[in-house]
Structure formats: C-alpha cells, structure tokens
Amino acid sequence: MRESLRFFLRFHILFFLFFTTIAPKVVQAFTGTYGINYGRIADNIPSPEEVATLLRAAKIKNVRIYDADHSVLQAFSGTGLEIVVGLPNGYVKEMSANESHAMSWVKENVQSFLPGTKIVGIAVGNEVLGGGDYEMWGALLGAVKNVYNSIKKLDLADKVQITTAHSQAVFDKSYPPSSCIFKDDVAQYMKPLLEFFAQIGSPFCLNAYPFLAYMGDPENIDMNYALFLSTQGIDDSKTNLHYDNMLDAQIDAAYAALEDAGFKKMEVIITETGWASRGDDNEAAATVDNARTYNYNLRKRLAKKKGTPLRPKSVVKAYIFAIFNENLKPGPTSERNFGLFKPDGSIAYDIGYHGLKSSSADSLQKVLGSSPHAIYVILNLLIFWALDFLNR
Ligand SMILES: *[C@@H]1O[C@H](CO)[C@@H](O)[C@H](O)[C@H]1NC(C)=O
Numbered sequence: 001m002r003e004s005l006r007f008f009l010r011f012h013i014l015f016f017l018f019f020t021t022i023a024p025k026v027v028q029a030f031t032g033t034y035g036i037n038y039g040r041i042a043d044n045i046p047s048p049e050e051v052a053t054l055l056r057a058a059k060i061k062n063v064r065i066y067d068a069d070h071s072v073l074q075a076f077s078g079t080g081l082e083i084v085v086g087l088p089n090g091y092v093k094e095m096s097a098n099e100s101h102a103m104s105w106v107k108e109n110v111q112s113f114l115p116g117t118k119i120v121g122i123a124v125g126n127e128v129l130g131g132g133d134y135e136m137w138g139a140l141l142g143a144v145k146n147v148y149n150s151i152k153k154l155d156l157a158d159k160v161q162i163t164t165a166h167s168q169a170v171f172d173k174s175y176p177p178s179s180c181i182f183k184d185d186v187a188q189y190m191k192p193l194l195e196f197f198a199q200i201g202s203p204f205c206l207n208a209y210p211f212l213a214y215m216g217d218p219e220n221i222d223m224n225y226a227l228f229l230s231t232q233g234i235d236d237s238k239t240n241l242h243y244d245n246m247l248d249a250q251i252d253a254a255y256a257a258l259e260d261a262g263f264k265k266m267e268v269i270i271t272e273t274g275w276a277s278r279g280d281d282n283e284a285a286a287t288v289d290n291a292r293t294y295n296y297n298l299r300k301r302l303a304k305k306k307g308t309p310l311r312p313k314s315v316v317k318a319y320i321f322a323i324f325n326e327n328l329k330p331g332p333t334s335e336r337n338f339g340l341f342k343p344d345g346s347i348a349y350d351i352g353y354h355g356l357k358s359s360s361a362d363s364l365q366k367v368l369g370s371s372p373h374a375i376y377v378i379l380n381l382l383i384f385w386a387l388d389f390l391n392r
Pocket of ligand 1: 097098099100101
C-alpha cells in the first residue's frame with residue numbers, strides 16, 4: 001500500500017515536472033466540451049447582464065460572440081465566463097492591409113477588457129474561405145497574422161488564441177468521411193493558413209450542420225442519422241470505421257482533409273452546430289421536434305467526452321448555435337430559429353421535463369434579486385442542464 005502510494009507520488013512529480021518544463025505553453029480557448037454561441041442579431045433578446053447571469057447559472061462557461069460588442073464585454077467582466085470575440089468579416093481586408101489598424105483593434109476591443117473579462121480567443125473572420133468574396137480569401141491570412149502579431153507584441157499570446165471558423169463549403173467529397181479533401185480553389189489559401197495555425201498551436205474551427213447536410217440531400221440521407229437516433233449508420237470502407245451519427249462523420253471528414261493537406265496533428269473543434277426549430281415550406285426538417293431531438297442528443301454526445309472513430313483521443317468539443325432565436329437575421333426562416341431559447345427566455349421547444357417547482361423560482365429570485373424575466377430564462381436553462389445529469 002505504502003509502496004504504491006510512493007510510486008504514485010513519484011510518478012505524479014515526474015508527470016508534473018514534465019508538463020511544467022517540457023510541454024510548450026499553448027493557449028487553449030475552449031476549456032470545456034459544451035459551449036454556446038451568443039448571436040445578437042435581434043431586437044428582443046435579454047440584456048448582456050441577464051445573459052451573463054443565466055449562462056453562469058447554467059454553468060456554461062465557454063461563449064462565442066460575433067463581434068467585440070463593448071456592452072457584452074463589460075457585462076461579462078468578473079463573471080469568469082470565457083469568451084471568444086469575433087473580428088467581423090467587414091474588417092478583414094483592413095486588418096490585413098495595415099498592421100497598425102490590427103493593433104488598434106486589439107487594444108481597443110481585447111486588451112482594454114483584460115483581465116476582468118476573460119477574452120480567451122479572437123476569431124478572425126467567419127466562414128471567409130469558400131464564401132463569395134474572393135478578395136477576402138486573399139486577405140484572411142494577412143489579417144490573422146497582423147492580429148496575432150499585435151497580441152504577441154502586447155504579451156498576450158499565452159492568453160488569447162487566434163483562430164478562424166470555416167464552413168463546410170471548404171470541402172470537396174465529404175462522403176465517405178475518409179475521402180474528404182479541401183476544394184482545389186480553397187486549398188491554395190487554406191494551406192498557408194493551416195501552416196501558420198500549426199505554428200501557433202491553433203485548432204481547425206468548423207461550423208458543422210447535419211441539418212444543412214440533410215436538407216441538401218433528403219432522398220439519400222436518413223434523418224435519424226443526422227439526429228443521433230438509432231440507424232444502421234454508415235461504414236467507411238477505406239478506414240473500416242463505422243459511423244452512427246452524422247456529426248462524428250463530419251468531424252472525421254475534416255480530419256481527413258487536414259491529413260491530406262499535411263496537418264495530421266491539428267485538432268478540429270466545432271465552433272457552430274445546431275438545428276432550426278422552424279423553417280419555410282421547403283425546410284421541412286426544421287421542426288420543434290427535430291430541433292429538440294438534435295440538441296438533446298448532441299448534449300448527451302458531448303457529455304460523453306469521447307473522440308470520433310478516426311480520432312478516438314481527441315474529445316469532441318462544440319459550441320451550440322445558438323442561445324436565442326434572432327429575429328433580425330436575413331435569409332430563410334430557419335436562420336431566425338436556431339435558438340435554444342425564445343427571446344422572452346422561454347425554451348424554444350419543450351424538452352419533456354417539468355420537474356422544477358415554483359418555490360425554487362421564488363428562492364432563486366430572492367437570491368439574485370433579479371427580474372422575473374431573468375429567473376424564467378435561468379429556470380429553463382436549468383431544466384436543459386438537468387438532462388445532462390439524468391443521462392449520466
Ligand atoms: C496604416 O495606418 C496608419 C494609421 O491610420 C497610417 O498612418 C499608415 O500610413 C498606414 N500604413 C499603411 C501601410 O497603409
């Protein structure tokens with residue numbers, strides 16, 4: 001007994017020494033496995049203060065926003081929430097062209113809020129490669145480098161991680177997963193970008209929507225496979241790996257493309273995934289039922305803290321899209337209905353648990369001295385969270 005304790009301690013010390021002296025210091029922006037996107041293209045959602053309160057109550061620590069809105073950064077100060085800010089696409093060319101502009105942006109929107117607000121990452125542009133603005137494709141790496149150099153000069157490189165999120169439009173041939181490669185026209189911009197991210201230890205950020213993949217090919221895709229429900233799944237004949245849900249397959253497709261491009265060791269994280277609860281007539285899959293099923297099963301999948309068939313040791317991490325429905329978003333109806341919560345804080349779809357009593361609402365209200373509105377939002381998040389415990 002004593003021997004094994006001693007062995008354990010010795011091992012522990014060696015382990016500790018190894019990781020404090022040899023392991024490189026690389027910033028990790030995503031510390032959990034379940035994060036959330038806080039999209040704000042709406043005129044009817046709760047205030048940033050209320051959102052900070054509800055996220056803390058729900059124990060969701062990892063949050064992404066699409067800009068660096070100062071009211072949000074202020075409201076998140078001192079909350080312990082770990083936030084990734086976005087440098088919007090509209091700034092990418094300017095930041096690429098002029099390093100001093102990148103420095104000003106970083107000082108004004110990141111440095112001035114640290115350390116009170118835990119800004120752990122900057123996403124430079126969103127879904128730039130594969131999108132419609134080719135000039136921006138060419139500017140992306142320059143913007144990434146200028147933002148990173150600014151961070152480095154300000155001595156923040158070990159606190160703030162620089163990334164950019166990609167849509168699935170960067171890929172070619174994603175079925176079966178092992179055949180996935182980057183599109184030819186994208187690859188010439190993607191490879192130097194990946195080289196830079198490999199140098200600074202940043203992951204590959206992917207916005208992955210089984211919802212969109214299913215809607216693109218409903219004849220050939222079993223919706224249950226996209227919803228993490230029981231199906232025969234698919235077999236990848238090249239790797240002999242079996243997939244029982246589409247999200248895992250989408251992640252492994254990204255790993256296959258990275259490996260093909262020479263970046264076998266780069267981690268893939270999911271910066272957006274979700275399912276719309278309402279859509280237009282031609283978006284039949286966007287139902288309350290399907291959105292509930294997807295988000296419920298996704299939550300369970302992430303709570304397992306497991307990797308994918310191709311990368312069993314890389315635990316899947318995802319930011320859900322999104323906290324709220326966003327009533328001012330353009331495009332098809334589904335775009336405005338990805339929220340787990342309605343603007344008034346009520347859950348966007350009933351997930352089948354009604355266990356919380358009104359008395360707990362009363363005491364919560366006393367504790368927080370907050371508005372009934374915020375309490376309502378918190379209660380709904382708590383119900384959502386209860387799923388996690390019930391499914392362990
Ligand atoms: C970058 O911007 C600064 C300030 O706006 C300006 O003084 C400088 O000339 C610009 N540099 C280039 C290369 O455009």
